[in-house]
Structures are given as C-alpha cells and as structure tokens.
Amino acid sequence: MILVTGGCGFIGSNFIRLWLAETDEPIVNMDALTYAGNAENLADIQQSERYFFEQIDIRDAAAVAGVLERYHPRAILHFAAESHVDRSIKEPEAFLQTNVMGTxxxxxxxxxxxxxxxxxxxxxxxxxxxxEVYGSLGRTDPAFSEKHPYQPNSPYSASKAASDHLVRAWHHTYGLPVLTTNCSNNYGPYQFPEKLIPLMIERALAGETLPVYGDGSNVRDWLYVEDHCRAIMTVLDRGEPGETYNIGGNEERTNLEVVDALTNVLQILRPRSGGYRELVRFVDDRPGHDKRYAINATHIADTLGWRPEVDFREGLIRTVEWYLENRQWVEHVKSGEYRNWLEHQYRADSSPSGDDEGAA
Structure with a gap:
C-alpha cells in the first residue's frame, strides 16, 4: 500500500479519489484535519475496503512513527502543508512547524x-x-526549470524551500529514495474557499465585490488539479530517485485575466443582471507579492511523457460547474458544519479549531 499525508486537503483528496479509481492498491490517509483538511472531501469513498484513515498531525514525531510502523507503506506521498501565503504573513510560525519540522x-x-x-x-x-520556492520572474524571463536557484519571498515559500532542501539532504546523506515535484497554481473541485478561484466564485454568487490585489497584473501558471494528480502518479511510477520534476499547466494568466474569465463562465452558467464583471474592485497589494510564476515542464514531458490534458477554459468550466452543483459542501465549509460531519463520521472526542476565511 501507499500512504499520503494531507489527504483530506484539496490536492490530496483529489489524488486519493483518482488513485482508488485507477489502481487496485490500498491507500492510507494521514491528516491532522486542520481548518483546510476536510474529511467530507472523501465522504464518497469512506467505506472503501482499500482506504484507511489516521488522524495524525505530522508535527507529532511519535505519532508519525507509529503510523508508519503499523502500515509499512511501500511509498509515502507528502502533500500535507500550510499553503496560504496571506496566512503565512500573519502566522509564520505555524508554517515553519508544519512544513519544516513536519517534513x-x-x-x-x-x-x-x-x-x-x-x-x-x-x-x-x-x-x-x-x-513559489523559485521566487519571482520578470515579464520576459524564462520559466522556472528544475535548475533555477531558490529565491523564496514569503514565509510560506521559505518554509517549503526548507522542506525541499531537507528531502534532498536525506537522499544524498542517507540514500533515501526521494522524488520532489514543484507545481504551479492548482484549481478544481474541493479547493478551500480562501484561494483565488473558489473565493471569487463564492463572492460573485453572493453579489459581493471581487477584490483583486494591486492592478491585477501578477501572473500565475494554472494547472487543473486532476492533471497534477496524474503527474504525481507518473512520477511515483517512473521517476528517478533524487530527481526533481516541475509540473505546470502551460497556462499563464494575470490575476485579472483569471477573474475576467471566471466572471464570463459564471455569466453563462448562472446569469446575473448586469453581469459579474461590475463586482471587480482593485485593493492594496499584499506585502512581497511575487510578480510572475511560470513553469517549464519540459523535463517531465521528455523523460516521463507527462503533459497536461485540460486547458484553462475547460478546467474553469468544470470547476465552476462543480461549485454550483455542490452547494451543500460549500455551505458546510463556510459554516464550519464539516467539522460536525467529522464528529459524526469518526466520533472524535473534539473537533479541530481555527476556522476563518482568508483573502485571495
């Protein structure tokens, strides 16, 4: 069997669902169920005989060791992380504890x-x-390759850079067969609504303003989450130990272009008088906001044969449709009700704390 950390989060839950659908191998999910870890993300596979759940915080060394001793997985896929840049600016210590010490x-x-x-x-x-470990690019700079120097600019990216270095050291010092993937911005179903796309969907549906940092010119490379999960499966299956693989969607967009595209899709799927574009408002930029990220995914394409399959428009339509069709999930997340679902499902003694909304 394999073991994943953070499997109740956005990318992890999509990966587990894909893994169970396309392989016969059991999977163990180790998740602390913090604010963005939602066990309801996997409600449809809870009864699978090939799925095992352990509520464990990776900051607890003894508990981590106990789970690994119990299952002896043939692979560990480490998704668990504090990942929201705005939160890292306000609460950097949590990012160091989870992303560095947890790793x-x-x-x-x-x-x-x-x-x-x-x-x-x-x-x-x-x-x-x-x-984000690579820092920021200028408008015409070449995209990040695996050889690009690390230049993290936020507490979040600095903590992830540190964890990357630890993984590399455990390979070169102890021989542990490791693989590292560095991906671009993910989007798709089950993403916690503090991130840009789901946050904008929810605010638009509520008729609230759509806040865009600065002038909206910051650029990101967007990757549909299912494409990312398939890339990870490919790296696990055929990747060379010690190697790093950059995973990108080849879909660079400014933040304003993303919001504009999203308002257009919403207007088609859920028409609003006056449209949604009128809700856009520009707000003060956040500190240290990186100007541009772009991934050069040539290495994984040339060596392992992986390429993204879902273009940005198709992925955005799928994403908006999912949020429109899964209003109960959205309302449970916004209200904190998903924690009550956890109590009912696992009869936990206490539910995690720390539910709040972030900004995009």
Whole structure:
C-alpha cells in the first residue's frame, strides 16, 4: 500500500479519489484535519475496503512513527502543508512547524522503515512542493526549470524551500529514495474557499465585490488539479530517485485575466443582471507579492511523457460547474458544519479549531 499525508486537503483528496479509481492498491490517509483538511472531501469513498484513515498531525514525531510502523507503506506521498501565503504573513510560525519540522519527522520515520525493510528498491518518498520556492520572474524571463536557484519571498515559500532542501539532504546523506515535484497554481473541485478561484466564485454568487490585489497584473501558471494528480502518479511510477520534476499547466494568466474569465463562465452558467464583471474592485497589494510564476515542464514531458490534458477554459468550466452543483459542501465549509460531519463520521472526542476565511 501507499500512504499520503494531507489527504483530506484539496490536492490530496483529489489524488486519493483518482488513485482508488485507477489502481487496485490500498491507500492510507494521514491528516491532522486542520481548518483546510476536510474529511467530507472523501465522504464518497469512506467505506472503501482499500482506504484507511489516521488522524495524525505530522508535527507529532511519535505519532508519525507509529503510523508508519503499523502500515509499512511501500511509498509515502507528502502533500500535507500550510499553503496560504496571506496566512503565512500573519502566522509564520505555524508554517515553519508544519512544513519544516513536519517534513523532518516524516523523513526520519520513512528512513527508519526503509532500513527495516532492507532498503527496498521499490520504496519512494515523494515530496509535493511548489513553484513559489523559485521566487519571482520578470515579464520576459524564462520559466522556472528544475535548475533555477531558490529565491523564496514569503514565509510560506521559505518554509517549503526548507522542506525541499531537507528531502534532498536525506537522499544524498542517507540514500533515501526521494522524488520532489514543484507545481504551479492548482484549481478544481474541493479547493478551500480562501484561494483565488473558489473565493471569487463564492463572492460573485453572493453579489459581493471581487477584490483583486494591486492592478491585477501578477501572473500565475494554472494547472487543473486532476492533471497534477496524474503527474504525481507518473512520477511515483517512473521517476528517478533524487530527481526533481516541475509540473505546470502551460497556462499563464494575470490575476485579472483569471477573474475576467471566471466572471464570463459564471455569466453563462448562472446569469446575473448586469453581469459579474461590475463586482471587480482593485485593493492594496499584499506585502512581497511575487510578480510572475511560470513553469517549464519540459523535463517531465521528455523523460516521463507527462503533459497536461485540460486547458484553462475547460478546467474553469468544470470547476465552476462543480461549485454550483455542490452547494451543500460549500455551505458546510463556510459554516464550519464539516467539522460536525467529522464528529459524526469518526466520533472524535473534539473537533479541530481555527476556522476563518482568508483573502485571495
């Protein structure tokens, strides 16, 4: 079996669902169920005989070691992370504890079971990271390749850069067979509504203003979440230990272009008198806002044959349709009701704390 961390989050839950649909291998989900970890994301597969859930915080070294000793997975896929830049500016310590020390705990425990299992050639530790570790690009700069120097500019990206370096060190020092992926901005179903696209969907449907930082010219490369999950499966299956693979959607858009495209799709699927574009408002830029991210995904295409399949317009339509069709999930997240679902499903002694809305 394989084990994932953070499997109740946005990308992790999409990965688990895809894994169970397309393979016969069992999967263990280790998640602390913090504010963005929603067990209701996987409500449809809870009864699967190939799915196992462990409510564990990766900051708890003893608990992490216990789970790995119990299951001895043949691979660990590390999705769990604090990932919202605005939150990292306000609460940087949480990002260091989870993204750095949590990764350290996982690497140590993974090394232990790998050694116990005779340093199995099949074992892999796959670390899911971000393009933000590379810093910011100018308008005409070449896209980030795997050789681009690390230049993180936010507490979030600095903590992820540190975790990338730890993963590399555990490979070169101890021989642990690791893989690292650095991906561009993801979007799609089950994304917590503090992130740009779901936040704008919800505010637009409520008739609220759509706040855009600065002049909206900051550029990101957008990747549909299912494409990302398939790339991770490809790297796990055929990636070379010690290698890094950049994963991108080849879909650069300014933030304003994203919001404009989103308002157009909403107007088609849920027409509003006057349209949605009139709700856009420009607000003060956030501190240290990176100007542009862009991924050069040539390496993974040339060596492993992966390329994105869903273009931005199609992915945006799928995403908006999902949020329109899953209003109960959205309302549970916004109200905190998903925590009550957790209580009912797992009969937990207490539900996690820390529910609030962030900005895009």
């Amino acid at each position: 350290f705990n996982l690497l140590n425990s993974a090394l232990g079971i790998w050694n116990q299992d005779g340093q199995s050639e099949r074992f892999r530790f796959l670390h899911v990271s971000t393009d």
